[in-house]
Amino acid sequence: MRGYTMDKDDYVKRLRRIEGQVRGVQRMVDEDTYCIDVLTQISAINRALQSVAVGLLDQHVRHCVRDAALGDDPERADDMVNEATRAIERLVKA
């Protein structure tokens, strides 16, 4: 998973920002912020998380699935596509 490792710092940075946003929502709830404003913030967090997830999926297909396709174990490549598909399914329904 070269690609994944390459962008690791970027992902960790984005996730740290998301962590801060979640903490912000805690504060909003604690301070009785108008709930519509809390909802706007939660939607922003969800979008940020989905964007991280789509990036990870991209790298899974770009590297893992491709490496497996070029390898000599066709079943392994099939397993990787199966996993990717189930991950997409969970994301779409999350």
Added chain:
Amino acid sequence: MRGYTMDKDDYVKRLRRIEGQVRGVQRMVDEDTYCIDVLTQISAINRALQSVAVGLLDQHVRHCVRDAALGDDPERADDMVNEATRAIERLVKA
């Protein structure tokens, strides 16, 4: 927003757990965890956040919209429904 305040502790507790989950994902990425497992965890966080959001929306409609409907300012009630609808739209697309 009585209802909202009533469940405040519950929401803060759930958001704190979500914050911990986001921190867990940072660690997973940092330790090069297989990306499909990271995705599974992100989907779980998204579901937990959506569930908080749906709860807040429920209370908005149950209390804010209803109080406004019973009040003497029909425009205010309309505004609250408009805000709720836009929030639902953002949630559905997040």
Added chain:
Amino acid sequence: MRGYTMDKDDYVKRLRRIEGQVRGVQRMVDEDTYCIDVLTQISAINRALQSVAVGLLDQHVRHCVRDAALGDDPERADDMVNEATRAIERLVKA
């Protein structure tokens, strides 16, 4: 449900367009259209359906929930909010 009835023709028209889009996707699959193009079209249909759903939800809250809130049966208003919340939950996860 006055509002609902008022916009009935608009909803039926939009749903007829969606029906045509679904038929279009059948044709695309039947003619072996590149699957990414099929997916783009399916996403467009999903967005159109979600938009109809958000419109119906808006009217449910605007009219049913409000009428119930103004009525003399507080439990009925509660039931309507419960139904709306469950519908939002299903939409968000659909």
Added chain:
Amino acid sequence: MRGYTMDKDDYVKRLRRIEGQVRGVQRMVDEDTYCIDVLTQISAINRALQSVAVGLLDQHVRHCVRDAALGDDPERADDMVNEATRAIERLVKA
């Protein structure tokens, strides 16, 4: 895209069922069915469409991306992953 063609009949059949469901929703709206019941039906249609989309994506990755990876044009394989990623993005947000 062998796989795609193989399951073609199955996809067309599922899309025909979805077309019928959309027509059913038109009828529901036309007959002033309680809007929560209409929403339940729309959520079912969205789920059915998403399931078709995930199936098509699976086949895109399983066949197109893999064939491209095994081919002698690495850029083509990259293009296919890019397209898949953008399609996933649209699905997740639809």
